Amino acid sequence: MGWQRKILRVNLSEGTAESEPLNMDWAFQYLGERGLATKYLWENMDPKADPVGPDNVLIFATGPLTGTMASTGGRYVVVTKGPLTGAIACSNSGGKFGAELKFAGYDLLVIHGRAPEPVYLHIVDDEVEILPAGELWGATVWHTEEALKARHQNPLLKVASIGVAGERGVRFACIINDLHRAAGRSGVGAVMGSKNLKAVAVHGTVGVRVDDPGRFMEVVRETHKLLAESDGRKELTELGTNAMIDMMQEFGGLPTRNFHEVQFDGVDKINPTAMAATTPSGHRNLITNKACFGCTIACGRIAHIDANHFTIVNRPEYRHASGGLEYETAYAFGPVVGIDDIDALTFASYLMNEHGMDPISFGGTLAAAMELYEMGVITADDTDGVALEFGNAEALTIMAEKTGKYEGFGQVLGLGSKRMCEKYGHPELFMGVKGQEFAGYDSRALQGMGLGYATSNRGACHLKHDAFAVDMEDQTGNGKARPVKRSQDKVAIIDSTGLCLFTTSAWGIKDFQKQIDAACEGDWTVERLFETGERIWNLERQFNLAAGLTAADDTLPKRLLEVPAPSGTAKGKVNELDKMLPEYYAERGWTTDGVPTQETLERLGL
Amino acid sequence: MQKSLLITADLCTSCMQCEMACSFEHEGVFNPAKSRIKVFEFEHGKRAIPYTCTQCAEAWCLHACPVEALSRNPQTGAVEVDDDVCVGCKVCTIACPFGTVNYNQDTGKVIKCDLCGGDPQCAAVCPTDAIVYVDANWTGYERMKQWAVKSDARPSA
Amino acid sequence: MDYVIVGAGPAGVIAAETLRRSDPAGAITLIGDEPEPPYSRMAIPYLLAEGIGEEGTHLRHGGDHYEKLKIEVRQGRVASLSPGDKSLALDGGETLSYDKLLIATGAHAVRPPIPGMDLPGVENCWTLEDARRIAAGARPGSRVVLMGAGFIGCIVLQALAARGVDLTVVEMESRMLARMMDDAGAEMIERWCKSKGVEVLTSAKVTGVEATNGGLRLIIDDAGMIDADLVVCATGVAPNLGFLEGSGVDTDLGVLVNEYLETGVAGVFAAGDVAQGPDFSTGKQAVHAIQPTASEHGRIAARNMAGHETRYRGSLSMNVLNTLGLISSSFGLWAGADGGERAVAADPERFRYLRLEFEDDVLVGALCLGLTQHVGVIRGLVQTRVRLGPWKDRLLNDPLQVMSAYLERTQGVA
Numbered sequence A: 001m002g003w004q005r006k007i008l009r010v011n012l013s014e015g016t017a018e019s020e021p022l023n024m025d026w027a028f029q030y031l032g033e034r035g036l037a038t039k040y041l042w043e044n045m046d047p048k049a050d051p052v053g054p055d056n057v058l059i060f061a062t063g064p065l066t067g068t069m070a071s072t073g074g075r076y077v078v079v080t081k082g083p084l085t086g087a088i089a090c091s092n093s094g095g096k097f098g099a100e101l102k103f104a105g106y107d108l109l110v111i112h113g114r115a116p117e118p119v120y121l122h123i124v125d126d127e128v129e130i131l132p133a134g135e136l137w138g139a140t141v142w143h144t145e146e147a148l149k150a151r152h153q154n155p156l157l158k159v160a161s162i163g164v165a166g167e168r169g170v171r172f173a174c175i176i177n178d179l180h181r182a183a184g185r186s187g188v189g190a191v192m193g194s195k196n197l198k199a200v201a202v203h204g205t206v207g208v209r210v211d212d213p214g215r216f217m218e219v220v221r222e223t224h225k226l227l228a229e230s231d232g233r234k235e236l237t238e239l240g241t242n243a244m245i246d247m248m249q250e251f252g253g254l255p256t257r258n259f260h261e262v263q264f265d266g267v268d269k270i271n272p273t274a275m276a277a278t279t280p281s282g283h284r285n286l287i288t289n290k291a292c293f294g295c296t297i298a299c300g301r302i303a304h305i306d307a308n309h310f311t312i313v314n315r316p317e318y319r320h321a322s323g324g325l326e327y328e329t330a331y332a333f334g335p336v337v338g339i340d341d342i343d344a345l346t347f348a349s350y351l352m353n354e355h356g357m358d359p360i361s362f363g364g365t366l367a368a369a370m371e372l373y374e375m376g377v378i379t380a381d382d383t384d385g386v387a388l389e390f391g392n393a394e395a396l397t398i399m400a401e402k403t404g405k406y407e408g409f410g411q412v413l414g415l416g417s418k419r420m421c422e423k424y425g426h427p428e429l430f431m432g433v434k435g436q437e438f439a440g441y442d443s444r445a446l447q448g449m450g451l452g453y454a455t456s457n458r459g460a461c462h463l464k465h466d467a468f469a470v471d472m473e474d475q476t477g478n479g480k481a482r483p484v485k486r487s488q489d490k491v492a493i494i495d496s497t498g499l500c501l502f503t504t505s506a507w508g509i510k511d512f513q514k515q516i517d518a519a520c521e522g523d524w525t526v527e528r529l530f531e532t533g534e535r536i537w538n539l540e541r542q543f544n545l546a547a548g549l550t551a552a553d554d555t556l557p558k559r560l561l562e563v564p565a566p567s568g569t570a571k572g573k574v575n576e577l578d579k580m581l582p583e584y585y586a587e588r589g590w591t592t593d594g595v596p597t598q599e600t601l602e603r604l605g606l
Numbered sequence B: 001m002q003k004s005l006l007i008t009a010d011l012c013t014s015c016m017q018c019e020m021a022c023s024f025e026h027e028g029v030f031n032p033a034k035s036r037i038k039v040f041e042f043e044h045g046k047r048a049i050p051y052t053c054t055q056c057a058e059a060w061c062l063h064a065c066p067v068e069a070l071s072r073n074p075q076t077g078a079v080e081v082d083d084d085v086c087v088g089c090k091v092c093t094i095a096c097p098f099g100t101v102n103y104n105q106d107t108g109k110v111i112k113c114d115l116c117g118g119d120p121q122c123a124a125v126c127p128t129d130a131i132v133y134v135d136a137n138w139t140g141y142e143r144m145k146q147w148a149v150k151s152d153a154r155p156s157a
Numbered sequence C: 001m002d003y004v005i006v007g008a009g010p011a012g013v014i015a016a017e018t019l020r021r022s023d024p025a026g027a028i029t030l031i032g033d034e035p036e037p038p039y040s041r042m043a044i045p046y047l048l049a050e051g052i053g054e055e056g057t058h059l060r061h062g063g064d065h066y067e068k069l070k071i072e073v074r075q076g077r078v079a080s081l082s083p084g085d086k087s088l089a090l091d092g093g094e095t096l097s098y099d100k101l102l103i104a105t106g107a108h109a110v111r112p113p114i115p116g117m118d119l120p121g122v123e124n125c126w127t128l129e130d131a132r133r134i135a136a137g138a139r140p141g142s143r144v145v146l147m148g149a150g151f152i153g154c155i156v157l158q159a160l161a162a163r164g165v166d167l168t169v170v171e172m173e174s175r176m177l178a179r180m181m182d183d184a185g186a187e188m189i190e191r192w193c194k195s196k197g198v199e200v201l202t203s204a205k206v207t208g209v210e211a212t213n214g215g216l217r218l219i220i221d222d223a224g225m226i227d228a229d230l231v232v233c234a235t236g237v238a239p240n241l242g243f244l245e246g247s248g249v250d251t252d253l254g255v256l257v258n259e260y261l262e263t264g265v266a267g268v269f270a271a272g273d274v275a276q277g278p279d280f281s282t283g284k285q286a287v288h289a290i291q292p293t294a295s296e297h298g299r300i301a302a303r304n305m306a307g308h309e310t311r312y313r314g315s316l317s318m319n320v321l322n323t324l325g326l327i328s329s330s331f332g333l334w335a336g337a338d339g340g341e342r343a344v345a346a347d348p349e350r351f352r353y354l355r356l357e358f359e360d361d362v363l364v365g366a367l368c369l370g371l372t373q374h375v376g377v378i379r380g381l382v383q384t385r386v387r388l389g390p391w392k393d394r395l396l397n398d399p400l401q402v403m404s405a406y407l408e409r410t411q412g413v414a
């Protein structure tokens, strides 16, 4: 158990929804969530398919520990082919939706085809309906969630939906659940939009059982305690993920003004101290912290915007609390675009959630547009009269809204940075990998991060490996291939459990292993888990190769490989990818062209 | 000394550990839909209120029961449902002005907080002490019960 | 002090127990005329549905419960009351004197004045004895006609359906549950019943019942005839007032009592189905023939009898009903107050319905269909007359927010 042993398969072209048994052979090989969804994707679609065509498959997947008392056991993942990258997309989210899907009795929701008219899914346990979205098409995420709860007279419904950005194919549109949790990256929201699927609304009453309840509860008590006592956990609870901004600033790894700089002079105005400070007019950005389902960390921030701030002074509808700044949002609306107005950042963050967009990609794209603007490549004529200068807070919020509503220059930003930069003849300004923008870590200061970015199967991503400590200790490219590879496999496991990566602030692999082993049948040893992680990684790679990606896509922008960091602990350094990458391929058992060898595939049973 | 659940909503992060612990204790399954304690969220998560039976002295549920399926446990002070006696008439669910007795359609009986026989699991797992199990005459508890008194539709004597 | 309680239903039993707590020394006599240990009528449907046995309907389960409390339980029927000399007479002539008297005689089923209603095979569903006869006649596949689809009728409907009979419901009014549901809700319940294979005829008047070869035949005004093996009559009840004739105790629909549940005759109180006492919602006197009222009446009347002056703020009309799995409830002034406002959320396709009625910014009544969780807070809001403030507008917009409104307005979180 742990698994519900059941999946829900929906074909929107045909209007059918049927449940079927979970393929347990695959479950034993891929565990759940990310791994299992990757296997189902691989078996169900042609990797060459158009990501926004009807042949792409969109999978919502929970893990065996989703909906259990394991701390943070509320995660789910959206796996599909990403419109931003053309690679496999794997976007992980918290909130309460994932657990609810599991409680309704499903490990996975697999969506095929394209509905002839906009629809949404309504799932209450075994009752599944594909219903016309009607006037909800065109509505915001926030309105959609409220309207669906009212329409079904069920305040307990959990909703994952897209905004206009997803409907209109913004390349970094995300799927938002529970108002402000996101399956954020790679444009999974645009896939949902291309399927004419506005929302998935689910209520579950079946519950989740585990294989060995007695042992599971014992292990859970231990792991809860470990988290409770860990300093890393305490920092996340007290400061939120944005604690990272001070760390990166000090280290000199905080990408600023489209990666021209690695430190930002406005950090003090947008860091956790600023969030918790009361302004002279008596406003405090931060209200409280908040947990996702099952989480005993509660790193989420709930904030509100000063009612007199220019962004909302005439818009009372935004005078309510909502999700506040996370580190990546603070980075993407702050340093990388040179803005230090905390209320503007918070408002832009609201807009991302309300309209369903990924702040990292939006911020990265805006940063490139600002550079284009300052270079004179684009002018106010292109940008609807808005001065796209670094540091312009108003430009940030106007463009966020335009992109969310798919209006004016927002349509250009909605292409994502890579396509936009190519459109204007300056592909070198795109700061990312495989079409996906970087998160808030500069790979000149964090070498292994550069390798992780370059090799992540979903394009630039800071969350697909976890070699942070090694990176901070040694700022060269030496010996990075092995820890990066190993941590990629480890993260692939954690992403397949239903748990949150942030638990690694207190838990080692053994702690995960004990929980998995107690919850799931089968003998889940640490070795088996690492092998499973490696299998997942290689299958993702297989998907990408089949989709047409090559080793040439495992690279970083010139700015990081050739232009030395101007300040900070890595002053004068560039990223040493050329050294790390061949070592990495060897570690992985791949050819020098980055293709898994027959031997590797066989070893992993692929 | 009798103990009571003391709930401090300000501390609640709405992590739902309490709901899972409750359903696990009573049903052997992680299933918030079957939890005797419920967390309600407001305004995009700005506030969360864990909510369950206060084992009020008035015990509207107990008095309304036509077959004596509800009784007070003298050790814990909790009003408990005897599943073998409950006929599932649901009168207690409308009689309780706090809405803390609920019908379980699967079993055809009602469910309510029974303080887990004196070791309430919601309090045991709450990571923020939003739910604690304390001496009933602890002053904070009075605050929580104020409303119970206010809602006494009975007598002013 | 001698306390005498007439009627050993819930009101009488709870009064006796409360008296014992309030007055440890008093003598308490509980007289009931049914040849059963004190039981709960409302458990009868679950007996019929075979969820419980007869002892499961008993109000108290310990064999020596009454003995231990020194409550004398007597079987007998009270024939008349003489408040002048504080005594009453039993059938058979025995007299009993009292210092304080509680009338808790409940109600009896009434049948419409239609020819043939007295034929064998036509049963009420009110007492345990009725239930035994129904159980004998309602076997899987039996053709059963249920007359009356009011609240009690609908509960019996559920029980008969559970026995696997071939069921037809005949209701004179244009809708089911005429006094508990509005048109919209009743329409959903009727459609639901039909979808579950129960035949429901509304606006259908039975004009006669005839005996046929081995069965019964009902003549229906417009719809012809229905053959049946058993007819269950749930067409209404009336309080048991007969023995009060000439006693000087004022009656209207029931025994009129004030806010201390005392009649106009000092020392004589009334409680439960027989009492017409203060109505919380209207401030007038009403008969609320429901279990929670019987229980509240019993307790408060007893406290007053024992000299602990206790004012009753009035009973709230409320019901909860399970019709073949569809759960509905009603509270207070569900049909609305003069000049009040209404919030409605309806999803007829999924049999979900919520109607809230406000007077000013106070909730005064509600109807719910398909809602089982936390419904009690509706009573809480109605009964405490909590001002909803800004939440009223929110509820007008989306009545489903009622739990949120309740929590914010009552739990001190605004």
Ligand SMILES: Cc1cc2nc3c(=O)[nH]c(=O)nc-3n(C[C@H](O)[C@H](O)[C@H](O)COP(=O)(O)OP(=O)(O)OC[C@H]3O[C@@H](n4cnc5c(N)ncnc54)[C@H](O)[C@@H]3O)c2cc1C
Binding pocket: B089, B091, C006, C007, C008, C009, C010, C011, C012, C031, C032, C033, C034, C040, C041, C042, C043, C044, C045, C076, C077, C078, C079, C104, C105, C106, C107, C125, C126, C127, C152, C155, C156, C240, C243, C271, C272, C273, C274, C289, C290, C291, C292, C294, C319, C320
């Ligand atoms: C089938 C059915 C289902 C019901 N379902 C519900 C429900 O779901 N919810 C709800 O709230 N209510 C329900 N009720 C109503 C509920 O049972 C009554 O409101 C409740 O029983 C009233 O209690 P009482 O003590 O006032 O009267 P009763 O229970 O009627 O008891 C009165 C007793 O007094 C006796 N008596 C009468 N006259 C004399 C006399 N002269 N001398 C001696 N004894 C006498 C009677 O025989 C009877 O035993 C239901 C009733 C029935 C029949």
